[in-house]
Amino acid sequence: MGALSIRKVKKSYGDTHILKGIDLEIENGQFLILVGPSGCGKSTLLNMIAGLDDITSGEIYIADRLVNNLSPKDRDIAMVFQSYALYPNMTVRRNIAFGLEIRKVPKIEQDEIINRVAKTLQMEHLLDRKPAQLSGGQRQRVAMGRALARNPALFLFDEPLSNLDAKLRVEMRTEIKLLHQRLGTTIVYVTHDQIEAMTLGERIAVMKEGEVRQFGTPQQLYDLPSDLYVAGFIGSPSMNFIPCVLGEADGVGVVTLNNGKDQLISLGQISDIQRPFVGKPVILGIRPEQLTDPASAHSDHPNMQILTAMVTITEPTGPDTLVTVNINGVKTVARCHPRAAGVPGQSVQLSLDPTKALLFDPVSEKRLA
Amino acid sequence: MADSYRQTTQAKLARMGIYAMLFLLALWFLAPLYVMLTTSFKSLDDIRSGNLLSLPQSFSLDAWKTAWDSACTGVECGGMKSYFGNSLKMMIPAVLISTLLGSLNGYVLSMWRFKGSDAFFMALLIGTFLPFQVVILPMAQVLGMLGLENSTGRLVLVHVIYGLQFTTLFFRNYYVTVPSDLVKAARIDGAGFFLFFFKILLPISIPTIMVCLIWQTTQIWNDFLFGVVFSSGDGQPITVALNNLVNTSTGVKQYNVDMAAAIIAALPTLLVYIVGGKFFVRGLTAGAVKG
Numbered sequence A: 001m002g003a004l005s006i007r008k009v010k011k012s013y014g015d016t017h018i019l020k021g022i023d024l025e026i027e028n029g030q031f032l033i034l035v036g037p038s039g040c041g042k043s044t045l046l047n048m049i050a051g052l053d054d055i056t057s058g059e060i061y062i063a064d065r066l067v068n069n070l071s072p073k074d075r076d077i078a079m080v081f082q083s084y085a086l087y088p089n090m091t092v093r094r095n096i097a098f099g100l101e102i103r104k105v106p107k108i109e110q111d112e113i114i115n116r117v118a119k120t121l122q123m124e125h126l127l128d129r130k131p132a133q134l135s136g137g138q139r140q141r142v143a144m145g146r147a148l149a150r151n152p153a154l155f156l157f158d159e160p161l162s163n164l165d166a167k168l169r170v171e172m173r174t175e176i177k178l179l180h181q182r183l184g185t186t187i188v189y190v191t192h193d194q195i196e197a198m199t200l201g202e203r204i205a206v207m208k209e210g211e212v213r214q215f216g217t218p219q220q221l222y223d224l225p226s227d228l229y230v231a232g233f234i235g236s237p238s239m240n241f242i243p244c245v246l247g248e249a250d251g252v253g254v255v256t257l258n259n260g261k262d263q264l265i266s267l268g269q270i271s272d273i274q275r276p277f278v279g280k281p282v283i284l285g286i287r288p289e290q291l292t293d294p295a296s297a298h299s300d301h302p303n304m305q306i307l308t309a310m311v312t313i314t315e316p317t318g319p320d321t322l323v324t325v326n327i328n329g330v331k332t333v334a335r336c337h338p339r340a341a342g343v344p345g346q347s348v349q350l351s352l353d354p355t356k357a358l359l360f361d362p363v364s365e366k367r368l369a
Numbered sequence B: 001m002a003d004s005y006r007q008t009t010q011a012k013l014a015r016m017g018i019y020a021m022l023f024l025l026a027l028w029f030l031a032p033l034y035v036m037l038t039t040s041f042k043s044l045d046d047i048r049s050g051n052l053l054s055l056p057q058s059f060s061l062d063a064w065k066t067a068w069d070s071a072c073t074g075v076e077c078g079g080m081k082s083y084f085g086n087s088l089k090m091m092i093p094a095v096l097i098s099t100l101l102g103s104l105n106g107y108v109l110s111m112w113r114f115k116g117s118d119a120f121f122m123a124l125l126i127g128t129f130l131p132f133q134v135v136i137l138p139m140a141q142v143l144g145m146l147g148l149e150n151s152t153g154r155l156v157l158v159h160v161i162y163g164l165q166f167t168t169l170f171f172r173n174y175y176v177t178v179p180s181d182l183v184k185a186a187r188i189d190g191a192g193f194f195l196f197f198f199k200i201l202l203p204i205s206i207p208t209i210m211v212c213l214i215w216q217t218t219q220i221w222n223d224f225l226f227g228v229v230f231s232s233g234d235g236q237p238i239t240v241a242l243n244n245l246v247n248t249s250t251g252v253k254q255y256n257v258d259m260a261a262a263i264i265a266a267l268p269t270l271l272v273y274i275v276g277g278k279f280f281v282r283g284l285t286a287g288a289v290k291g
């Protein structure tokens, strides 16, 4: 059964088109992440799902039911806001009970629900406090409790962790993931933090300027990004984009990488989509972890390519050191073992996994598969 | 060490200078009140013989009694008491209605914007700059058309209309600082327009409500012009009665009675400031510090 289905949804304010035709579909119990830069329309889309704002055209189904004309309270959803949006004049208990009262849930049942939720989120001791007497993390917890109390078909989270400090954010992230696994709820979660997206999501929709650039599992997005934007957005440090010219030798794609001297790198069997680009400029995309010192290269691929380059700067992160080199005139980051990182000015050998290297069309920015 | 010592003495001197200045200013502003109070407790002889700043020779409440229930305001000689009642009867509903409507207006203008709501708000803002005198003639015509005869009723209506722009402004400015997520959360919880307003918004508006109550109370109680124009005879508010009392000449000018009557007329607003002053300041700065 489809938990949420968004079909050709558009939203315009006058002549400004905020959402330009969104198609998304998730199953029951799935965790969907909407991720993208500020202003790309994530909150707008979430508000449309919640029914807080009208859509200009398209259809939204929640639990296989067309909800276009239903008010927020009839859509069987609950929402957690970035600002928490707790009612300041009410205690935590009343905050949770408010929605239940309006729905005419009997008092005894209300108390049961409140106790259950408070227990799930370990906030029994907070029930009689006002929001002003809570810390940021506790408010966050209460906001989630208020959503849980309603046991809806769909949970909507709008950047719920962005007001917390870094440590608490990681804690709450784990907690949300656990909660999701335990309760099997369907969640749509908005964030602009790609790490949050990768760690939480089962499905990720990368949005930009009111469009979904790619919709898939975290691994799909990571391994096979559909375009330069997604490739650069997912992963940290982000993928290296090296301009080069595609060549062909015996059906194998080759590119020339230059750091002082030209080095021919062969990539692998050239595909039909790539072939028309032979002799033309392309962009080689390679993630830092796929460009590493030969000893750390895990791949036993027979065609592992070796490249020599001069170190310009090293940034130790602890487990590995990020080594910046200059290739074809652009800064390129490699992730090396700290002992093999070299020092600035020194030449190091880097091995490049050709099976992981991606090619992009510099004009359309699409990946050439 | 010596340096910081010099600094602190300098700071202390500056502070003392400021306090001395404030003290003098306070005296300056309190002087009229002092004169009014002492004069109201003096007998007429006392007033004639002593000077303006002297204390009463014998302490007498006669002037207050006269002012309250037997001083003449024009042809009537029933003192201020019935007019005090008139003012109360006019002020209480006018203050409550204008405050409630103002908060509703502010709610709509900040959280349920509609096409043209900004223009509407601008129009209201212009209203706050209009002096009383400009409003009088059109207001009289409207009242005439409505055929409203009762003085109190007329004044309530006039004050509600004239006060709305201020109360709307106060509430609207507070409500724009309330996060819009709050309305959204309530809508998802199933709360409609009025439920959200009464259960959530009004309870968190107490400081603004206080500002409106104080503002409107002083405006309406102290109003003279609308009172003089739109009411008549025994329906007049206390400010008009005070004017009549002071201007009624029956032989000797009774300064002590005039002063007592003036204090009676000013008492409610004084009280409101003493009781509600701290709310007033707090309400004016609310929103800026809202967490």
Ligand SMILES: Nc1ncnc2c1ncn2[C@@H]1O[C@H](COP(=O)(O)OP(=O)(O)OP(=O)(O)O)[C@@H](O)[C@H]1O
Residues within 6 Å of the ligand: A013, A016, A018, A036, A037, A038, A039, A040, A041, A042, A043, A044, A045, A192
């Ligand atoms: N009522 C409105 N009228 C006109 N434009 C609007 C309106 N509401 C939002 N927008 C525009 O829609 C775009 C998307 O806004 P939205 O809030 O969905 O962004 P977002 O992806 O949630 O960004 P953020 O990460 O900053 O929250 C923005 O460019 C915003 O200016």
Ligand SMILES: [Mg+2]
Residues within 6 Å of the ligand: A042, A043, A044, A158
């Ligand atoms: Mg947003």
